[in-house]
Amino acid sequence: MDYTTPEIRSVTVTRYAKPLREGGSLPALVEANDDFLYVLKFRGAGQGTKALIAELVAGEIARALGLRVPEIVFANLDSAFGRTEADEEIQDLLRASEGLNLALHYLSGSITFDPIINEVDSQLASQIVWLDAFIMNVDRTARNTNMLMWHKELWLIDHGAALYVHHTGPNWPEQSHRPFAQIKDHVLLAQATELDAVDVRSRQLLTADRIQAIVSLIPDEWLTNELAVESPDEQRRVYSQFLEARLASSAIFVNAAKEARNALV
Known part of the structure; x- marks a missing residue:
C-alpha cells in the first residue's frame, strides 16, 4: 500500500444519525454534505481536542506504515446544529463542539474484531x-x-x-525514551513474532519529513498552550520532536514488547 503526503478533506455535518454510546466520549454516526456517513469525534467531549490530535496523528502514522485506517476528515459543526436535539446531554455536547471536529469514514457492515474467531498473521500482528x-x-x-x-x-x-x-504537562517529550509497559495487555501480542523485522521497516518508512508532514496537519484551533510553548508551529514542533526521538530509540519499546511476549507465551 503506497503512502503519499496525507491530504485531509473537510466536510460539513448535515445530519446527526445516532449516538454510538459504546464510546466513552459519545462519538456519533453522522451524515455530511458529501452524502457519506462518518463516525464523528467531538472536540467538546471529555479529553477535548487532544483526543482529536491523537486520532489524527496516530491514524495517519498507521496509514504511513501501510495499515488500514478509515479515511479521516475534518468535520465542521455549525452553531445551529444542536438546537433541535431533544437529548440534553447530546445537545450540550453539540454546543461544546461547534467548529472543527474530526470524523472517520463509516465502514458500513463491518464487525468487531474477535481474537478467538479472526486470525491475524505474525507480520500484521507485529506491525500493529x-x-x-x-x-x-x-x-x-x-x-x-x-x-x-x-x-x-x-x-x-x-x-x-x-x-x-x-495530557501530563510540559515535560512529556522527556518520556520519548521510555518503554511502553501497557503493551503487555495488547490483544495481538502473542502473535507478534516479527517485531525486529517490523522495527527496521517502520523506521525506514517513518522519515523525519513524513512525521513532520503528518504533524503539520494538526489545525491551529486544536492546539493549546499547555506544552510550555506558545505558537501553534512551536507546539507542532514539540509533537514532531517527541515522535522523532521515540523512533530513534525504538529498540527500547521493541525490547519491552518482546519481553512482555516472552512472559505471555
Missing part, C-alpha cells in the same frame, strides 16, 4: 503491536480491540487514547 508501542496506545486490548473486520480485511479505529503523555 509496534505501532501501538510507538504511539503509546493504551486501547487495543482483548476487552476493547478497536479493530474491525470489513470485506475480510482488518481495519484500525479509535486512536484517541494514543499519545496519552500529552
